[in-house]
Amino acid sequence: xxxxxxxxxxxxxxxxxxxxxxxxxxxxLSATIELAASASGTTVTFGRIPSNARILGSSxxxxxxxxxxxxxxxDIGLIAVNSNITDDPDAINDGLALSSAGSDVLVVxxxxxxxxxxxxxxxxxxxxxxxEFIVRGVVxxxxTTATGTITLDLYYxxx
Numbered sequence: 001x002x003x004x005x006x007x008x009x010x011x012x013x014x015x016x017x018x019x020x021x022x023x024x025x026x027x028x029l030s031a032t033i034e035l036a037a038s039a040s041g042t043t044v045t046f047g048r049i050p051s052n053a054r055i056l057g058s059s060x061x062x063x064x065x066x067x068x069x070x071x072x073x074x075d076i077g078l079i080a081v082n083s084n085i086t087d088d089p090d091a092i093n094d095g096l097a098l099s100s101a102g103s104d105v106l107v108v109x110x111x112x113x114x115x116x117x118x119x120x121x122x123x124x125x126x127x128x129x130x131x132e133f134i135v136r137g138v139v140x141x142x143x144t145t146a147t148g149t150i151t152l153d154l155y156y157x158x159x
Contacts, residue, residue, distance in 0.1 A: 044137040048134055056156055060105065070143060074098055086124065
């Protein structure tokens with residue numbers, strides 16, 4: 001029987017943790033918004049994360065049914081702070097349905113990206129620019145036609 005080894009997504013230089021709040025303690029960006037009926041293109045700013053935040057697979061998006069008609073979706077991306085990257089409005093995921101009651105979905109679209117640093121999600125970014133990124137959602141494909149709640153729980157660790 002073959003033994004398949006998982007890829008460690010962390011820096012070998014930082015394997016020792018010094019104490020609470022240091023590297024590898026899980027941090028959370030938790031944001032909830034009551035979104036009124038909104039046009040396609042409406043943005044939802046969830047908060048900021050460090051550029052080197054390694055986004056965990058346990059990150060989730062929860063939402064109410066935000067459409068009595070149509071099929072609006074939500075893209076989740078990373079936006080520059082102080083021009084440190086080129087904005088990538090669907091860097092983390094795209095096409096998350098907002099028209100299903102009680103949705104509970106994974107935030108990271110591709111399992112192969114779990115544990116990558118935030119900067120590595122951004123198109124054409126080849127190194128850590130430093131600083132922070134804004135985590136922002138964009139309503140796409142159709143307007144939301146009902147008021148409802150959206151909650152993002154983005155879990156990450158920092159090297």
